[in-house]
Amino acid sequence: MTSNFHSAASAATCSLLGWTDAARYKPLKSWADELAALRESPCPSPVEWQLIGRAVMIVNDNESHARNVVYQVANHSGYVVRTIDADDVFKLFADGFLGVSEPTIMLMKQGVWSAEDKTHKNVEEIRAFQENFASLLAAIPSEKALIFVTYGDEYVSLAENLRSAGAFDRRFYIDDVSLTDRAEMLFAHLTADLCGDTLLSSPEKVGQLLECEVDSERRIGLVSLALKRLAHREKRKVEYMDLLHFALHGTAECVIEGAAEAQKYNIAVHEAGHALISMLDSAGQDVPDYAGIVQGQGTLGQVSASYGYLAELHAHGSYKQKRHIVRMLLGGRAAEQIVLGIEEMSVNSAKADLRHATSIAKDLVGRCGIAPTLEDEETAGSNLLVRSTDISTAEKTRIENNARLFLSRQYDVVLEMLRGNRSKLDLIAEKLLEKNVLTQDDLQMVMTESA
Numbered sequence: 001m002t003s004n005f006h007s008a009a010s011a012a013t014c015s016l017l018g019w020t021d022a023a024r025y026k027p028l029k030s031w032a033d034e035l036a037a038l039r040e041s042p043c044p045s046p047v048e049w050q051l052i053g054r055a056v057m058i059v060n061d062n063e064s065h066a067r068n069v070v071y072q073v074a075n076h077s078g079y080v081v082r083t084i085d086a087d088d089v090f091k092l093f094a095d096g097f098l099g100v101s102e103p104t105i106m107l108m109k110q111g112v113w114s115a116e117d118k119t120h121k122n123v124e125e126i127r128a129f130q131e132n133f134a135s136l137l138a139a140i141p142s143e144k145a146l147i148f149v150t151y152g153d154e155y156v157s158l159a160e161n162l163r164s165a166g167a168f169d170r171r172f173y174i175d176d177v178s179l180t181d182r183a184e185m186l187f188a189h190l191t192a193d194l195c196g197d198t199l200l201s202s203p204e205k206v207g208q209l210l211e212c213e214v215d216s217e218r219r220i221g222l223v224s225l226a227l228k229r230l231a232h233r234e235k236r237k238v239e240y241m242d243l244l245h246f247a248l249h250g251t252a253e254c255v256i257e258g259a260a261e262a263q264k265y266n267i268a269v270h271e272a273g274h275a276l277i278s279m280l281d282s283a284g285q286d287v288p289d290y291a292g293i294v295q296g297q298g299t300l301g302q303v304s305a306s307y308g309y310l311a312e313l314h315a316h317g318s319y320k321q322k323r324h325i326v327r328m329l330l331g332g333r334a335a336e337q338i339v340l341g342i343e344e345m346s347v348n349s350a351k352a353d354l355r356h357a358t359s360i361a362k363d364l365v366g367r368c369g370i371a372p373t374l375e376d377e378e379t380a381g382s383n384l385l386v387r388s389t390d391i392s393t394a395e396k397t398r399i400e401n402n403a404r405l406f407l408s409r410q411y412d413v414v415l416e417m418l419r420g421n422r423s424k425l426d427l428i429a430e431k432l433l434e435k436n437v438l439t440q441d442d443l444q445m446v447m448t449e450s451a
Contacts, residue, residue, distance in 0.1 A: 021181075024174075028073060031073065031170075032073045033076075035052065036077040038052060039079065044143070049140070049142055052147075052170075053170030054140060054148060055147070055150075055169065055170070056168065057151065057155060057158065058151040058172055058174060059153070059154065059172065060153065060173075060174040061153035062176075065185075067107065068181075068185065069174060070149050074105050077103070079145065080104050081104075082106055082107065083108075083109075085109075086113035086114075086129065089133065089136070097141060100144055103145035104145065104146050105147045105148075106147065108148060108150045110150055110157060114130075114150065114152075114162060130161050130162055133162070134161070134164075137166060137167065148168075155171055179203070179206075179311055180204055180207055181207065182220075183203035183207040189220070189228075190227065194238055195238065196236075196240075197239075198240040199238060199242075199243060202308060204308075204311040204312075205308040206240070209247055210247070212307065213248060214247050227243065240289075241289075241290075244289055244304065249294075265429070266336065266340060266344075266346060268301075268432040269335050269336055269339045269425075269429045270332040270333075271293055271301040271303050272335055272429040273331035274288075274303040274328055274353075275288050275291040275303045275428055276331065276421060276425050277327050277330070277334075277414055277418070278303065278306075280417050280421060281417065282309070284447070286305065286306045286309045286328075287306050287309070287440050288303050288304050288306055288443060289304045289308075289439070290440075291303045291304075291428070291437070291443060292436060292437040292438070293433075293436055293437075294437060299352075300349070301432075303328075327413065329353040329354070329357040330353070330354075330407070330410060330411050331418070332349065332350050332353055333350035333353065334411060334418055335425060337415070338415065338418050357407060362399055362403045364403075364406065365399055366391075366402075369384045369385070371383040372403070372405040372409065427446050427449065
């Protein structure tokens with residue numbers, strides 16, 4: 001069998017930010033400090049290693065994040081990370097531990113070796129491995145800084161005899177991936193000399209952007225590579241707006257042109273409606289990071305959220321926030337109606353917006369017990385009975401009717417806001433025609449100019 005034993009130190013996801021979420025990672029950082037202290041100790045005792053743990057489990061339901069955390073510990077404590085298949089463990093150490101010349105964390109992915117599987121055809125072999133593995137740990141010389149780490153979504157996925165003193169007798173629980181963790185996933189692919197200040201200054205904002213627009217580690221890898229290519233091509237550091245561009249427009253290499261001249265004004269009005277409602281309905285807090293009338297993947301224009309605002313928002317699931325999203329989605333159609341007139345507004349430009357708004361509305365009235373007239377105190381409790389299964393045809397009709405009423409009422413509110421701020425709407429549309437893309441600073445300046 002070919003050994004998969006290799007050094008992964010060069011591929012380690014080195015953090016550019018360090019332990020940014022200090023409270024959340026306090027136990028892990030303390031462990032990393034302990035490892036560093038033993039690494040420097042001239043003659044650590046077996047008892048010290050027993051207290052630190054020769055075998056540790058990271059408990060988290062995101063495998064890639066759990067691995068990244070191991071690298072973070074290694075970087076902090078001065079250890080190298082080496083991955084190894086369970087099949088190679090005893091082969092590697094057949095002649096003792098002479099091959100371990102530097103402080104090392106052995107990273108082992110869970111598998112058959114770690115399972116409590118009494119029905120497996122090789123059950124006796126598995127049990128023998130587990131017993132021998134505990135013996136191997138006990139035989140590590142105290143002068144060897146050698147740690148084994150595995151990871152998984154629950155501790156009981158380890159066989160019981162591996163969850164005992166002298167085996168994997170220490171574990172660390174990590175909460176779900178945070179916004180800062182998501183930023184770390186991107187920064188792990190980059191180096192400090194490539195990252196500009198606007199990219200590094202607000203990791204939670206970067207994480208929020210990734211959570212909204214780059215929904216997998218695969219895509220994070222593609223976006224980071226696109227950023228590297230941009231930095232290499234233009235001989236500069238990459239900034240937050242570069243990340244936002246790739247997140248919104250994708251990483252395909254093509255010429256992104258402005259819309260046809262005949263369409264430009266209509267598209268500018270539509271996107272101006274989204275941007276203005278985002279700002280007005282949030283009392284100036286949700287100023288989009290980006291508003292543009294350049295072609296993207298399947299779009300002629302785009303308005304993003306303010307990812308900094310979303311990152312600071314503690315009530316993502318509140319009615320107010322859901323309603324805010326719906327109103328922003330309706331802003332494009334409403335702006336066209338006001339500026340272009342009913343007969344000239346596009347019948348297609350708002351289709352994606354309306355689908356999204358409809359989905360939120362149905363969820364609110366069908367699964368969350370929200371009345372379409374919630375703002376009217378006398379009817380606030382009129383829709384509290386909800387069913388998530390076995391929904392009848394009549395119930396589906398009721399949900400659709402309530403969703404229509406909710407959307408209609410919110411559309412009226414949006415129309416009123418835009419009519420009361422027509423000068424701001426026109427100015428944003430004009431600026432979009434001039435520049436094609438407006439940043440958050442541009443939009444804030446427009447609001448100031450038209451105040």
